[in-house]
Amino acid sequence: MSTSAPHGQGRPQWSRPSTWPVWVVPVLLAFIQVVGSLGAQHDRPGSGSSGGPPWERSSGDAMGHTGLDALGIALLLGGPALLLLRRRHPVFTVCATAVVTALYFLRAYTYGPAPLALVVAMLAAVVAGHRLIVWAGTGAGLAAFFGLTALIGVPAAERGQDGPFPVEEPTLGGSVFVVGWALVVLVTAELIRMRGQRAAETARTRAEEERRQASEERLRMARELHDVLAHNISMINVQAGVALHLMDDDPEQARTALAAIKDASKEALTEMRGVIGALRAQGETAPRAPTAGLGGLDDLLGRARSAGLEVESQITGRRRPLHAGTDLAAFRIVQESLTNVTRHAGPGPVTARVRIAYGEHEIAVEVEDDGRGVSLLDDRPAGSGIRGMRERAAALGGAFDAGPRPGGGFRVRARLPLDAGPSDTSGDPPVETAGDTTTPGRNAQ
Numbered sequence: 102m103s104t105s106a107p108h109g110q111g112r113p114q115w116s117r118p119s120t121w122p123v124w125v126v127p128v129l130l131a132f133i134q135v136v137g138s139l140g141a142q143h144d145r146p147g148s149g150s151s152g153g154p155p156w157e158r159s160s161g162d163a164m165g166h167t168g169l170d171a172l173g174i175a176l177l178l179g180g181p182a183l184l185l186l187r188r189r190h191p192v193f194t195v196c197a198t199a200v201v202t203a204l205y206f207l208r209a210y211t212y213g214p215a216p217l218a219l220v221v222a223m224l225a226a227v228v229a230g231h232r233l234i235v236w237a238g239t240g241a242g243l244a245a246f247f248g249l250t251a252l253i254g255v256p257a258a259e260r261g262q263d264g265p266f267p268v269e270e271p272t273l274g275g276s277v278f279v280v281g282w283a284l285v286v287l288v289t290a291e292l293i294r295m296r297g298q299r300a301a302e303t304a305r306t307r308a309e310e311e312r313r314q315a316s317e318e319r320l321r322m323a324r325e326l327h328d329v330l331a332h333n334i335s336m337i338n339v340q341a342g343v344a345l346h347l348m349d350d351d352p353e354q355a356r357t358a359l360a361a362i363k364d365a366s367k368e369a370l371t372e373m374r375g376v377i378g379a380l381r382a383q384g385e386t387a388p389r390a391p392t393a394g395l396g397g398l399d400d401l402l403g404r405a406r407s408a409g410l411e412v413e414s415q416i417t418g419r420r421r422p423l424h425a426g427t428d429l430a431a432f433r434i435v436q437e438s439l440t441n442v443t444r445h446a447g448p449g450p451v452t453a454r455v456r457i458a459y460g461e462h463e464i465a466v467e468v469e470d471d472g473r474g475v476s477l478l479d480d481r482p483a484g485s486g487i488r489g490m491r492e493r494a495a496a497l498g499g500a501f502d503a504g505p506r507p508g509g510g511f512r513v514r515a516r517l518p519l520d521a522g523p524s525d526t527s528g529d530p531p532v533e534t535a536g537d538t539t540t541p542g543r544n545a546q
Contacts (some may be wrong), residue, residue, distance in 0.1 A: 119228075126221060131181040133323055138177055141213035143167055165313045167261040176205040178386045180218025182251050191226040192234055198222040199242055207249075209261035220286050227290035228297060235290070239283050247271045324489045326373070328433045328440075333369035335443045335526050336408045337362050354427075363409040368404070394428035395457065398435065402455065405439045411452040412439070418459030430493040431457070431466050437486050438468035438513045446472025446511070463499070463519055469512040490515065 116449040118126060161297055167173070188501050202219045226235045254270035258387045261267050269454035344358040402412050423431070442453045452470045458465040490513065499517040506512040 109475075110449040111259075117410055123188060127184040127218075128182040130184065130221065131178050134177045134181065135174065136171060137214035138173075142166065148328050152483060165257075165259065165261040166265065167209045169210060173205065173208065173210045176208075176210075177215060179224075179287050180215075182283050184221055184458060187222060187225040188229075191229040192231050195219075195222040195231075195235060199238070203246055205244070206279075207266040209267045209269070210406045213301040216282075223286050224290045224293065227287065228294045230294075232291070232294070236287060239287060243280060243283060244341070247276060278279070278515050301443055319483070320492070324493065326432070327489055328437050330369065330373075331511055333365045335440050336365040336404055336459055337369075345390060348498065357407075361404070364407075365404060368400075393436075394425075395423065395432050396428075396500070397432065398455075398458060401432070401436055405443070405453065406442070408443055409440070410442060411450060413452065414452070415456040416459075417457070418464075423464065423519065426497055427464065430497055430499075430517055431464060431515070433493060434466050434490045434513065435468055439488055441511070441513075442468075442470045460519075463516050465510065466515045469506055469510055471508075471510040473509060488511075 135476075169177075180198045182198045183194050183201065199222075200217045202216055205215050223239070225233055249270050250271050251265075253266055254268050255262070255264075257269045257272075259267070260269040341358070341362060344355045344362070347355040347358070386515060398414070402414055405412050435457075439455075442451060444452075451470055453468060453470045456465070456467040458467075490503070492499040492517045494517060497517050499515060501513075501515045503513045504511070
């Protein structure tokens with residue numbers, strides 16, 4: 102059994118931030134905001150990197166700021182700390198973080214990475230599904246901030262000099278930059294949300310498909326087990342009765358019946374190994390028995406004859422290899438039909454006629470008998486044999502019909518498509534089509 106890793110698993114897979122412990126992102130942001138803001142505060146004024154906002158740095162004008170004090174550090178740490186609540190209370194987190202960030206800028210502290218905590222809070226709230234609240238809140242918050250700074254703001258050169266909130270007056274360039282920054286964050290959050298929804302839908306679809314395939318596989322195996330066991334156990338039951346009845350009067354015939362029991366039980370074990378082999382884990386020994394098909398039709402008919410049925414077989418059309426599913430379905434339909442004849446056709450003598458017709462695009466399977474136990478073969482909810490045959494035909498896109506035949510007995514007919522079958526490369530001569538080939542057989546008891 103191979104132990105090598107599947108292809109593609111050698112690459113390192115980075116986990117998503119949503120799967121990280123909740124404290125990881127706040128710790129990283131706290132470090133970045135504090136260190137980044139301290140670094141921005143010590144930039145030299147007038148050098149083009151004055152620690153002012155990005156929209157003002159190209160002018161080279163010096164911009165004042167309030168030195169980072171205990172309150173400033175607390176505000177820089179407060180935003181990341183609030184992010185600890187982003188998964189359970191995303192709306193509260195984004196509102197509280199916005200207030201903390203606004204206080205930081207109203208105090209006219211140095212520009213830097215201070216808004217990062219608000220960015221993460223907005224992303225978390227949108228991804229959590231609170232889209233309208235975040236969009237509306239962002240618009241209302243920016244309008245309130247610009248309105249307040251227009252009332253209490255000072256010229257940029259006097260920023261951070263006097264008063265508890267020495268914030269600069271809003272400018273057109275600054276307002277456009279902030280609004281654009283907010284739109285970029287919101288659009289990015291929407292893209293992340295839609296990507297997450299698509300991934301969740303893909304996973305949901307994949308899980309449903311796996312459940313459907315598992316259900317179909319269970320149904321297929323249930324049909325296989327039913328057909329294998331029902332046919333062979335029925336044959337064993339009939340032959341056991343024959344052996345018990347003739348054990349004293351006709352030991353030789355009883356010996357023949359016991360031999361038939363041995364063959365039927367061996368066949369059942371062999372086919373069960375093939376069915377149950379599908380449950381083996383990867384790398385274990387494959388089933389030793391070939392898949393059942395019309396190639397084993399003669400053996401199937403022989404076992405039916407040994408059970409006391411008179412079986413006539415008729416094959417018309419050009420015989421050729423079939424698709425595995427069609428081959429198996431045709432064989433199982435014949436097998437189940439003969440099982441029903443054995444169990445329900447009533448007292449003998451009973452004749453079963455099996456007809457296989459190879460057409461250009463389909464194969465027709467017909468099994469009929471002249472028994473008197475027709476009513477017992479009615480497709481009632483309690484039974485599963487006829488329902489299983491119908492399901493096999495429907496799964497291949499074929500047609501199925503079963504019911505009493507005129508004059509007594511029962512008839513099963515199925516038409517199975519050959520579209521998926523391989524081309525005929527066997528070189529075998531075709532079966533006669535000008536006249537039917539009939540092979541009667543009887544097991545005298």
